[in-house]
Amino acid sequence: MPKLPLSRFTVLDLTRVRSGPAAVRQLGDWGANVIKIEEPGDMPDDKPGGSAQFADYQNTHRNKRSITINLKHPKGKALFMEMVKQADVVIENYRPNVKFKLGIDYESLRKVNPRIILASVSGFGQDGPYKDRPGLDQIAQGIGGIMSVTGEPGRGPMRAGIPVADLTSGLFCAIGTLVALLEREESGEGQWVQSSLLQAQVWMMDFQIMRWLMNKEIPGQSGNDHPTSSPTGVYTTSDGYINIAAMGTEMYVRLANVLGLPELIDDPRFKTLQLRAKNRPELNAAINARTKQENTEFWIDLLNKEGVPCGPIKNVQQTMEDPQVVHLGMAKKLQHPKLGEISVVGQPVIMSRSKREVFVAAPDRGEHNKEVFAEFGISAARIEELAREGAI
CATH class of the missing domain: 3.40.50.10540 (Crotonobetainyl-coa:carnitine coa-transferase; domain 1)
Structure with a gap:
């Protein structure tokens, strides 16, 4: 050795x-x-x-x-x-x-x-x-x-x-x-x-602690959603779930177009990062209604081609058998x-x-x-x- x-x-x-x-x-x-x-x-x-x-x-x-x-x-x-x-x-x-x-x-x-x-x-x-x-x-x-x-x-x-x-x-x-x-x-x-x-x-705790140290804001629980960015979270597909992280307006526009939901781009409820976070439940509902129409692999292929961060949600066996993890x-x-x-x-x-x-x-x-x-x-x-x- x-x-x-x-x-x-x-x-x-x-x-x-x-x-x-x-x-x-x-x-x-x-x-x-x-x-x-x-x-x-x-x-x-x-x-x-x-x-x-x-x-x-x-x-x-x-x-x-x-x-x-x-x-x-x-x-x-x-x-x-x-x-x-x-x-x-x-x-x-x-x-x-x-x-x-x-x-x-x-x-x-x-x-x-x-x-x-x-x-x-x-x-x-x-x-x-x-x-x-x-x-x-x-x-x-x-x-x-x-x-x-x-x-x-x-x-x-x-x-x-x-x-x-x-x-x-x-x-x-x-x-x-x-x-x-x-x-x-x-x-x-x-x-x-x-x-x-x-x-x-x-x-x-990193940025969650900083929310308190700088802004005196006490973070709460947000489940699978990102605490401050939307849409970033877990969405339903026809055969399971998928993670999508469309942080920032440019990525949000890409996501809306990939999903075939261009109307979300100009919707006054979702025009800014702050509004998308505020109206997260309505935005997630609209995205879920679309993502559940196709399977996980379909969305991962399509979203990755357009450069939208996404990925499947795996158990430990699937993780260790993932080709990138093996590589x-x-x-x-x-x-x-x-x-x-x-x-x-x-x-x-x-x-x-x-x-x-x-x-x-x-x-x-x-x-x-x-x-x-x-x-x-x-x-x-x-x-x-x-x-x-x-x-x-």
């Missing part, structure tokens, strides 16, 4: 569940030497992120090796600190106070390695009034505002269909880690990188020692030279103990002693 961009960096992975592993996955996919550190013993299958047989676990923890260390054992912690001396990054998503109780907070780590970068993902931040609260994706979605703008008007708050706060906080943590690694090339020092589910969720390589095959050939979700970034052709299956707990500890200069006799004493 060719050398990958991050192969010179060693990452000690203390993360679990999703937000932290989402950060580590970005680094591991691009070649970082990721060492997943887990507690000794078996993890029951009913725990989050449990059995390596689970599809989610395989996707989340690919491209890393696993060792066991008991950080609550004095010799286990000492062993971890020896590894910190040789590592570049430690990533964790404990509750903020846990790392201090374990004695592996940033100040403790930098005493043994001033170049170390500690990257932390939490629910609500490392300090502040909510720092000790347990943080979960749906809780962050609720506080961060997305549930107030998701779903149909009058139906009550609705969560997003994916763990958007978990995943984006992990992405921001990975970005922060890469920035810290770049900065270290000039300063020679590491630093503490922090992100949280709540910060990520607020950031992801982009969004499913990556790998060999699992027990499951055989499986597929995981590929990277959404393409580089002209740096390509990872082979993905490695998620490891079993402690699978690489001997191999990794030897690389860090730990003798076989000491490994056996640490295992007997419950330190690994």
Whole structure:
């Protein structure tokens, strides 16, 4: 396998569940030497992120090796600190106070390695009034505002269909880690990188938050319709549904002509962007009456020929079988020692030279103990002693 961009960096992975592993996955996919550190013993299958047989676990923890260390054992912690001396990054998503109780907070780590970068993902931040609260994706979605703008008007708050706060906080943590690694090339020092589910969720609210910050406007739910632009939403066809996004007057005129409804162009109810948004129900009714006369494929072909943004609405099977998704390589095959050939979700970034052709299956707990500890200069006799004493 060719050398990958991050192969010179060693990452000690203390993360679990999703937000932290989402950060580590970005680094591991691009070649970082990721060492997943887990507690000794078996993890029951009913725990989050449990059995390596689970599809989610395989996707989340690919491209890393696993060792066991008991950080609550004095010799286990000492062993971890020896590894910190040789590592570049430690990533964790404990509750903020846990790392201090374990004695592996940033100040403790930098005493043994001033170049170390500690990257932390939490629910609500490392300090502040909510720092000790347990943080979960749906809780962050609720506080961060997305549930107030998701779903149909009058139906009550609705969560997003994916763990958007978990995943984006992990992405921001990975970005922060890469920035810290770049900065270290000039300063020679590491630093503490922090992100949280709540910060990520607020950031992801983007223009909806700006409607409040600039205009003191509180957005509401608009279902499948765009909050401010019309016609942009989901429309009925003879065999299903279609997304159409005709933003701006020029695109609206194109859409009206493609639909064979030129009368909509000069209709006084729809003459401007503001009027089309105000009279959205009437406009959507007129468009739906026409789109349901033909099937989805008919409209997609016709609208795309005229440059009107549109697309089908697919389930996950149809998405992964879509020819463009296949072309982009969004499913990556790998060999699992027990499951055989499986597929995981590929990277959404393409580089002209740096390509990872082979993905490695998620490891079993402690699978690489001997191999990794030897690389860090730990003798076989000491490994056996640490295992007997419950330190690994």
